[in-house]
């Protein structure tokens with residue numbers, strides 16, 4: 306899936322806000338070995354690394370486009386590699402802190418994924434994950450519904466992106482069963498105040514729209530984009546647009 310750092314970075318302050326909430330939950334100790342799953346451009350990985358004295362931080366991501374930016378954020382004891390979360394979980398290595406901001410919603414089967422991620426945290430270590438509550442977000446539901454309309458349904462062979470994200474009660478249960486001694490699990494609304502529905506489209510086009518455009522080619526991709534923009538304008542006719550973007554934060558300590 307072709308990520309565009311430029312499009313993604315259009316809403317930096319809005320996208321950074323939940324990262325800061327997540328970073329506030331880190332139990333800062335010197336000399337931590339840290340992994341950032343789905344680190345993107347590495348800009349936020351660098352902020353995390355700079356908060357942790359004498360830490361060694363490693364960021365992984367599948368996107369060459371996003372990682373191409375990471376050179377600007379590299380420094381001693383902060384490195385990046387092109388690797389998927391799933392590949393990383395197959396490597397028998399544990400970390401003091403496993404961190405992931407706005408990435409695990411792209412990995413499937415969270416009932417297996419979350420325990421697998423926790424198994425990579427050393428005893429005495431910490432897990433920190435932030436993800437959008439996609440399954441409750443209107444803009445995602447609208448994409449899903451549009452993909453089921455013709456001509457897109459046939460072009461996509463009935464495929465739509467089904468969110469793997471679970472309710473927070475279930476994440477709490479998974480953390481408990483994965484031997485977390487304490488946890489902080491909550492949902493929070495990050496209010497987006499956007500100029501108009503076009504700006505909301507720009508927000509979605511940096512992330513959730515990507516898997517649809519990857520599968521629809523040429524004119525159909527343009528048609529899908531236009532139809533989605535029209536639906537957003539109908540659903541959010543006022544300017545500015547207020548959009549209550551709901552996110553999930555998971556913290557577990559072992």
Ligand SMILES: C[S@@+](CC[C@H](N)C(=O)[O-])C[C@H]1O[C@@H](n2cnc3c(N)ncnc32)[C@H](O)[C@@H]1O
Nearest residue numbers: 343344345366367368371389390406407408411
């Ligand atoms: C919304 S961006 C977040 C990037 C960064 N963590 C941040 O907060 O700025 C999501 C990132 O997850 C990456 N990603 C998606 N699926 C992935 C997977 N299965 N393994 C590793 N990275 C993945 C994408 O390439 C993208 O860079």
